[in-house]
Amino acid sequence: MRWPWQRRKAALPPVPQISEQAEQRWMLPRTLIVLLSIIAAIGVLILLNQVAIFVAPIFLGVNLVIAVMPLQQWLLRIGAPKAVAALASVLTVYAFLIALFWSIYWSVQSLVSELPGYSTEFNSMYRDMMGWLESLGISQDEALEQLQSAFSPGAIASAVAALASDAGSVLAFLATLFVVIFFLAWDSMGLPERIKRIATTNPGIVRGVDRFAAGVQRYWVVATVFGLIVSALDLVALSALGVPLALVWAVFAFVTNYIPNVGFVLGVIPPTLMALLANGPINALLTAILFSVINFVMQSLIQPKVAGDAVGVTPATSFLSLLVWAYALGPVGALLALPATLAVKTLLVDPDPRLAWVSKLIASRIDDPGSGRLGTAIGQGVQGRGARST
Template identity: 40%
Template sequence: MLITVPLLTVLLLLLALVGSLVVSVAQLVRLLPSYADRYQRLIGSITQQLANLGITQDQIRTMLSKLDLGSLIGLLQGFLGGLAGVGSAFVVVVLLLFGMSLDASPTHDAIRALGPARPHLVGALAGFARGTCNYLIVSSVFGLIVAVLDAVALWIMGVPLPLLWGLLAFITNYIPNVGFVIGLVPPALLALLDSGPGKALAVVVVYSVLNFVIQSVIQPKFTGESAGLSTTVTMLSLFVWAYVLGPIGAILAVPLSAFARALLIDADPETRWAVPLVGGHAPARE
């Protein structure tokens, strides 16, 4: 019961997240066609500015040939549909964790029994568990803070669908280094269509300030070196796991790479020379 209740709570929250994404994406699909006229005026303004710079009409047509509203709608639909798929994948992960939690007690006993024979492996797994739990908790808390602040700021500025963009900011907070950019582009583009360059610039500034203060200044003080990965290794792990598992791999890149480090480096004294190359310190043995 002590395990079942928290997992069911998380599962219900994830179901609510997926449901909110589906509803918000449906609202976006209905909203975008109303911006057709503004989009054409924006393209006309860009065309005039390019012509003033001496670019020929043929070159302009070539550059803008794929910038039609239908393509933009299709791109956003595919992107946000992928996020809904990520939410569904999260539900599957939680169900998997629920099944694993049922085996938690015997697994814990089995790992402890390995202590005398494989102390380094047990210490590595224990360090991975502590670091990953800390990383996920802190990322979730600060992701929620950023999401709420982003949504409130967008609502104050009058950008349509602030709830959707807040949910997007929360999900992309788990993507290391580039998640902020992924969460910024869609609301900035919608602000550009809705109110022009000034509103889009305001969205970029607000997101940048919130991201820098919360995610770059405050959050690292709490996460520290919990994941045990350097910035370079984190970026590489993002590309690798996103290629292997798709969007869910990008979100789980840090925990998956931390687990690989625990098994391949921390568990073997002969490979611990590689610890400085991946970042962090070897976990303390229990």
């Protein structure tokens, strides 16, 4: 006996089968696919570079909200209202950002306030430099002419205009970032229920987002812990060498530690300058060497390995990510290099079986592509779905 839908199915004309040879004729050569993929990736990076002023604060806001999500979930577990938990997350992120930017301002202001007290040392350095230039065959008049051209009114006006433009961009960035953080944290109140509903139909997407969230949280924890360690070591070293404002430069080193691999290059300049003015060239050289050794070993050798393992990528991938995302998203891209690479890996690469070789190539552990759970709303969504399915 045939059911009505079976009779209708039998009455349908047969579906023409495409032979394997015909299907292969429509496949593009692998070399062409690789080239097109590279061109598409470059095109996306160029596009991101053009809209970085919008994308960078949004992605940074997403990172910071995800980083404090365990705090929000802990408050919910102890019975706090959702609004209170969301408000606590917002205030925590705002406090972190205010402390970060205040540290930068404090460091620069301390340097500016301290420099006038070394006018005698500046004059001595100037005379020594002029004597050195004359030994090279460059007269004082030629050197002054070059300095005057570099510090002419037109050059100064151009520099001021550039700084004003940068200041406007920074203010726009901060305004966008603070607004994005507020709305993201407020929307996170309904995130667990949304994740549960998405997990019923798209569990793969939820697992990818969960891995991304867990990796982001581990990355920010590792960066903060290493920043504190580097800052403490720098404080001891600079104090031992008698460098003025050692605490200021230790705090500045903590801030620059969030820039992977090359942050210490920015952090070494102010203490070296102060050591040169206060204690002479030998002390400045020792300061630069000791500061660079501490920060290079911790930031460029140990931290990328630990952060890469926490995020799930190799140290080489971590360094290349810095170059790629600094171009695509500007200076903030250097800060978000690893989270951005993690987003691409967990949301685009890992779900596609055809790209499994890419995951194995860049993953810090071949047998573990980066799965893991933290106590986030995202993880709870996946676990809720698994509980219903059992």
